Amino acid sequence: MADLIYNIAAIIALAGIVLSFIRLIIGPTIADRAVALDGMTIISISLIVFIAYYSNRIIYLDVAIVYGLISFVGIVAIARYLERGI
Amino acid sequence: MEIFGAVITLIGSIFLLLGGLGILRMPDVYNRMQTGTKATTLGSILFLIGISIGHYECGCLGKIAIIILFIIFTNPISSNTLARAAHFAGIKLTSRSVKDDLKEDDLENKGEEK
Amino acid sequence: MISIIIIVFGIIMIIAAFLAIHLKNLLSAIISAGVISLLASVIYLLLAAPDVAMTEAAIGSGLTTIIFIFTLKKIKKGDLDD
Numbered sequence: 001m002a003d004l005i006y007n008i009a010a011i012i013a014l015a016g017i018v019l020s021f022i023r024l025i026i027g028p029t030i031a032d033r034a035v036a037l038d039g040m041t042i043i044s045i046s047l048i049v050f051i052a053y054y055s056n057r058i059i060y061l062d063v064a065i066v067y068g069l070i071s072f073v074g075i076v077a078i079a080r081y082l083e084r085g086i
Numbered sequence: 087m088e089i090f091g092a093v094i095t096l097i098g099s100i101f102l103l104l105g106g107l108g109i110l111r112m113p114d115v116y117n118r119m120q121t122g123t124k125a126t127t128l129g130s131i132l133f134l135i136g137i138s139i140g141h142y143e144c145g146c147l148g149k150i151a152i153i154i155l156f157i158i159f160t161n162p163i164s165s166n167t168l169a170r171a172a173h174f175a176g177i178k179l180t181s182r183s184v185k186d187d188l189k190e191d192d193l194e195n196k197g198e199e200k
Numbered sequence: 201m202i203s204i205i206i207i208v209f210g211i212i213m214i215i216a217a218f219l220a221i222h223l224k225n226l227l228s229a230i231i232s233a234g235v236i237s238l239l240a241s242v243i244y245l246l247l248a249a250p251d252v253a254m255t256e257a258a259i260g261s262g263l264t265t266i267i268f269i270f271t272l273k274k275i276k277k278g279d280l281d282d
Contacts, residue, residue: 002140005092007201009099013133014208016099016106016126021212023109023118024235025219031115031172033231038164039109039122040235042157043102044242046133047205049153051245053141054201061149063245063253068153070262072160074234075168077266081227081273082171 010050016043034078041071091140098136101129114180115172123165130157202246209239230268237261 017040024036045064052060108121131154138150173188213236220232237260244253 002088002092005089005096006137006140009092009095009133009136010201011204012096012099013102014205016102018208018212019103019106019110020122021215021235024231025215029115029172029177030225030227030231031168031175031177032118033228034168035115035118035122036109037231037234037238038161038168039105039126041238042126042130042161043106044238045153045157046098046102046130048242048245049134049137049150051202051205051242053137053144055248057248057250058144058146058149060245060250061146061153063241063250063257064153065149065156066254067241067257067261068156068160070258071238072164073262074265075164077269078227078231079164079167079171081269082168082175084175 006050006054010047010054013043013046013050017047030078030082034075034082038075041067041075087142088140091136091138091142093136094139095133095136098129098132098134101125101132105129114183115177116169116179119165119169119172123161127157127161206243206246209243213239213243226272227269230265230272233268234261234265237264 020036020039020043024033024040027033027036045068048064048067049061052058052064102125105122105125108125109118112118112121134150134154138147179186216232216235216239220229220236223229223232237256241253241256241261244250244256
């Protein structure tokens with residue numbers, strides 16, 4: 001019962017990634033695409049934690065920690081470039 | 087206990103879906119930024135807490151707490167930087183918005199300098 | 201469950217690679233390339249290679265984007281509109 005609910009939750013989160021990616025395709029400006037990338041990153045961190053518990057390997061959580069730190073730097077770099085200057 | 091954690095995870099995933107839907111459907115960059123940050127932050131925190139409640143016997147609450155702390159710290163900073171960059175890059179607000187405080191503040195500061 | 205995630209992420213990666221070639225604006229192409237390495241990291245994790253996934257997340261998604269943006273600033277190209 002609990003495993004079924006976890007799987008349904010993961011599929012709903014996957015639908016969130018797909019909706020954000022549609023905005024990344026049709027986004028008129030660069031800021032739209034950066035916002036969509038930000039949303040996809042946060043949902044991906046949740047999916048990585050789900051995969052770690054789904055396959056019973058706790059070492060996978062380290063990937064989520066690295067991911068949460070590094071992707072933030074990329075978004076800030078894009079934003080600083082948009083503001084004319086890095 | 088497992089059912090309780092699973093229900094919290096389901097609520098968090100619904101917030102994640104609403105965040106993605108808001109990124110797709112909102113009319114403006116700033117509205118998209120607002121829904122894409124607040125809803126996904128709350129949703130991912132609920133998702134992680136629900137999973138760690140459901141699997142509490144494995145003893146890895148510390149790493150989950152570190153991930154939640156990183157999300158709480160980094161997500162508002164990146165959203166704030168992006169909103170400021172979008173404003174100064176000259177991206178227009180939507181036609182239905184009624185007030186722009188940052189633009190008025192900029193005009194007042196330029197008037198004082200002159 | 202694993203196969204569903206791999207199929208959806210594979211389709212998204214193919215569309216993002218097509219987008220990175222065909223977009224006129226260079227910064228949008230850089231963002232599309234970032235999406236590819238973001239999802240490739242999750243797929244490496246699903247194929248039971250956490251060290252490769254960690255390296256891909258650090259280098260492919262973080263460092264490559266920053267180096268591309270720095271180069272783009274050096275050569276002064278790329279407009280704001282699409």
